Amino acid sequence: MNVAIAKPVRHARTSAVGVLIEVVKYTLLIGLAFSFFVPFLWMISSALKDDPQIYTVPPIWLPSPMHPENFINGWTKFNFTKFAANSIVRYAIPSTILVTLSSAVVAYGFSRLRWHGRDLLFGLCLATIMIPFQVVMVPLFITFKTLGWLNSYMPLVIPGIFGSPWFIFMLRQFFLTIPEELSDAARIDGAGEIGILFRIVLPLARPALIVVALFQFLGAWNDYLGPLLYINKEDLFPLALGIGILRRMTGETGTTALVYPYLMAVSTIITVPIIIAYFLAQRRFIEGITTTGMKG
Amino acid sequence: MATAPARTRPGHLARREALIGYVFISPWLIGFLVFLAGPILASLGLSFTQYKPGQIPIWVGLANYVRMFGDELFYLSLSVTTKYTLISVPLGLAIALGLALLLNQKVPGQRFFRTVFYVPSLISGVAMAIVFAWIFNSRFGILNYLLSFLKLDGPNWLSDPDFTLSAFVLMSLWGVGSTVVIFIAALQGVPVALYEAASLDGAVGWRRFIHITLPMISPVVLFAAITGVIGTFQTFAVSYIMTSGGPANASLFYLLYLYKNAFNWFEMGYASALAWFLFLIILICTGLLLRTSDLWVHYEGLGKK
Numbered sequence: 001m002n003v004a005i006a007k008p009v010r011h012a013r014t015s016a017v018g019v020l021i022e023v024v025k026y027t028l029l030i031g032l033a034f035s036f037f038v039p040f041l042w043m044i045s046s047a048l049k050d051d052p053q054i055y056t057v058p059p060i061w062l063p064s065p066m067h068p069e070n071f072i073n074g075w076t077k078f079n080f081t082k083f084a085a086n087s088i089v090r091y092a093i094p095s096t097i098l099v100t101l102s103s104a105v106v107a108y109g110f111s112r113l114r115w116h117g118r119d120l121l122f123g124l125c126l127a128t129i130m131i132p133f134q135v136v137m138v139p140l141f142i143t144f145k146t147l148g149w150l151n152s153y154m155p156l157v158i159p160g161i162f163g164s165p166w167f168i169f170m171l172r173q174f175f176l177t178i179p180e181e182l183s184d185a186a187r188i189d190g191a192g193e194i195g196i197l198f199r200i201v202l203p204l205a206r207p208a209l210i211v212v213a214l215f216q217f218l219g220a221w222n223d224y225l226g227p228l229l230y231i232n233k234e235d236l237f238p239l240a241l242g243i244g245i246l247r248r249m250t251g252e253t254g255t256t257a258l259v260y261p262y263l264m265a266v267s268t269i270i271t272v273p274i275i276i277a278y279f280l281a282q283r284r285f286i287e288g289i290t291t292t293g294m295k296g
Numbered sequence: 297m298a299t300a301p302a303r304t305r306p307g308h309l310a311r312r313e314a315l316i317g318y319v320f321i322s323p324w325l326i327g328f329l330v331f332l333a334g335p336i337l338a339s340l341g342l343s344f345t346q347y348k349p350g351q352i353p354i355w356v357g358l359a360n361y362v363r364m365f366g367d368e369l370f371y372l373s374l375s376v377t378t379k380y381t382l383i384s385v386p387l388g389l390a391i392a393l394g395l396a397l398l399l400n401q402k403v404p405g406q407r408f409f410r411t412v413f414y415v416p417s418l419i420s421g422v423a424m425a426i427v428f429a430w431i432f433n434s435r436f437g438i439l440n441y442l443l444s445f446l447k448l449d450g451p452n453w454l455s456d457p458d459f460t461l462s463a464f465v466l467m468s469l470w471g472v473g474s475t476v477v478i479f480i481a482a483l484q485g486v487p488v489a490l491y492e493a494a495s496l497d498g499a500v501g502w503r504r505f506i507h508i509t510l511p512m513i514s515p516v517v518l519f520a521a522i523t524g525v526i527g528t529f530q531t532f533a534v535s536y537i538m539t540s541g542g543p544a545n546a547s548l549f550y551l552l553y554l555y556k557n558a559f560n561w562f563e564m565g566y567a568s569a570l571a572w573f574l575f576l577i578i579l580i581c582t583g584l585l586l587r588t589s590d591l592w593v594h595y596e597g598l599g600k601k
Contacts, residue, residue: 029398029399029459039428040501055436086380110321121325124328128332130526132555132578135578136332139338139342143556162324163327165324224421224422224537229559239422267423267427268424270422274419275418276417289474
C-alpha cells in the first residue's frame with residue numbers, strides 16, 4: 001500500500017528534477033569520454049601533418065592537405081618492420097605460448113588436484129604477485145649476463161616456462177568452476193591427469209586461456225624495461241625500443257626530418273593492434289579483469 | 297554428487313595425488329625459487345658489497361645503507377614517488393568510482409562509454425609516453441590550447457619542475473579504465489535487497505551511497521588502492537622516456553633512480569640496497585593486503601577442496 005502511494009510521488013520528481021539530473025549526467029559522461037578520446041584524436045591528427053602544420057598555433061585538428069604518407073615514411077625511416085617482427089616473432093608469440101601453457105598446468109595443480117599443503121603454497125603464489133620484477137632486476141641481469149643471454153630474447157621469454165602468478169590465479173579461479181564430476185568420470189575411464197587437463201579442462205577453459213594469452217601478448221608488446229635491460233643491438237630491437245630511436249631525434253637540433261608527425265604515425269601503428277585485440281575479445285577482457293581484479 | 301571427499305580416500309591414493317600435485321605446480325615452484333627467492337637473497341648479499349659488473353664484489357658491510365640514508369637523491373626520489381602516489385592513487389580511485397557509478401545505471405550507450413574509458417588503460421608505456429609528451433608540449437601541445445578556452449595560461453608542463461609531477465598525475469588518470477571496470481562489477485554485486493530495504497527506511501541518493509554502496513564495495517576499493525600503490529612504485533617507462541627524471545629531478549621516480557644507479561653508473565651494490573628498501577615497502581603493502589584478504593578475495597570454488 002505504502003509502496004503504491006510512494007510510486008507516483010517519485011515519478012513526479014523524476015519528471016522535474018530527474019530530467020535535470022539526466023542532463024547533468026550525460027554532459028558529464030560525454031565530456032569525460034571526449035577527454036579520454038582526445039589523446040587518440042591528437043595522435044592521429046598530428047600524424048597527418050607536415051612540419052609547418054604541426055607547429056601552427058592554435059593547433060589545427062584537420063590538416064589540409066593531409067599527409068598520410070607520414071605513416072609510410074615514418075615507418076621506413078628506421079627498420080620498423082624488423083622491430084615489429086622482433087616484437088611479435090621473437091618476443092610476444094613464444095612468451096605467450098610458454099606462459100599460457102605453464103600457467104595452465106600450475107593452475108591445474110592448484111585447483112583440480114587435492115593435496116596436502118596446496119592452499120599454503122597457493123597463498124605464497126598469490127603473495128608473490130605483489131613483488132615487482134624490479135626488486136630482483138640487478139641479480140637477474142647479472143645472472144643472464146653470466147649465461148651469455150644478453151642481446152637475445154632468452155631473458156624475456158625463457159622465464160615464461162615458470163608461469164606467471166597473475167595468470168595462475170586467474171586460470172585457477174576459472175578451473176574451479178568446471179564440475180569435478182567430469183574429471184572423476186574421465187578418471188574412472190582410466191584417463192591420466194595430463195589427459196584430463198588437455199582433453200577436458202583446457203577445452204572448457206578456452207575463454208580464460210584467451211584472456212591470459214591476450215594479456216601476455218599485450219604485456220610483451222608494451223614491455224619497455226625488459227628489452228631496455230637486455231637488448232642493445234638495433235637489429236634486435238622490439239618496437240618499444242625502436243620508437244625510442246625516433247624519439248631521441250626530437251632532441252637533436254637542426255634535424256629537418258618530420259620527427260613529431262613520424263613519431264605520432266608510428267605510435268598510431270603500435271596502438272592499433274591493441275585496440276583490435278580489445279574489440280576481438282571485448283567480453284573476455286571485461287570478464288577477465290572482473291574475476292581477478294587484474295589490471296591490464 | 298557421490299564424489300568421495302579427500303579424507304576418506306585410501307592413504308596411497310592421497311599420496312599419489314600429492315605427488316602429482318607437486319609435479320603440476322613444480323614449474324611455478326622452481327620459478328619462485330630460481331627467479332624470485334634466490335635473486336632476493338642474492339640482492340640482499342649484493343647490497344652489502346660494492347660491485348661493478350666484471351669486477352669482484354667487495355664486502356662493505358652496511359656502507360650502502362648508511363650512504364642511502366645520507367643520500368639527497370634517495371630522499372628526493374622517495375618523496376617524488378610518494379607524492380605521486382598520494383595524489384594519483386586517491387584521485388584515480390575517486391574518478392574511477394564516479395565513472396563506475398555513472399555507468400552502472402542503465403544508460404544507453406553503456407558499452408560505448410565503457411570501451412572509451414577502458415581501452416586507454418591497455419595502452420601503456422612507450423606509445424602513451426610519446427603521445428603525452430606531445431600533448432604536454434607547452435607551445436604546440438593540445439592541453440594548453442584546450443586550457444586557453446578556460447582562460448587558463450597553461451604551464452610548461454614538462455620543463456617546469458613545479459608542474460612535471462602534475463603532468464604525470466594527469467597522464468595516470470588516462471589509465472583509470474581498468475579500475476572503472478572492476479568497480480562496475482563490484483557495484484553490480486551489491487544485493488538489490490539492501491537498496492530496497494534502505495528505500496523503505498527513506499534512505500535515498502547520497503545517504504544510500506554512504507551507508508550501503510560504499511561499505512559494500514569497500515573491499516574492492518581497498519584492493520584497488522593497494523595494487524594502485526604498488527603500481528605507482530613501479531613507475532618507470534613513462535618517466536624514463538618523457539623526462540628521464542628531469543627537470544631538476546622533479547620526476548626522478550624511485551625505480552628510475554634505482555635503474556640509473558645500476559645501469560648508468562654501474563653501482564650495482566648500492567642499487568641492490570635500494571631494491572631491498574623497495575622490497576620492504578612492497579612487503580608492508582602486501583602484508584596490509586593479506587591481512588585484509590578475507591574481505592576481498594572471493595574464492596567461489598573453495599567449498600570444493
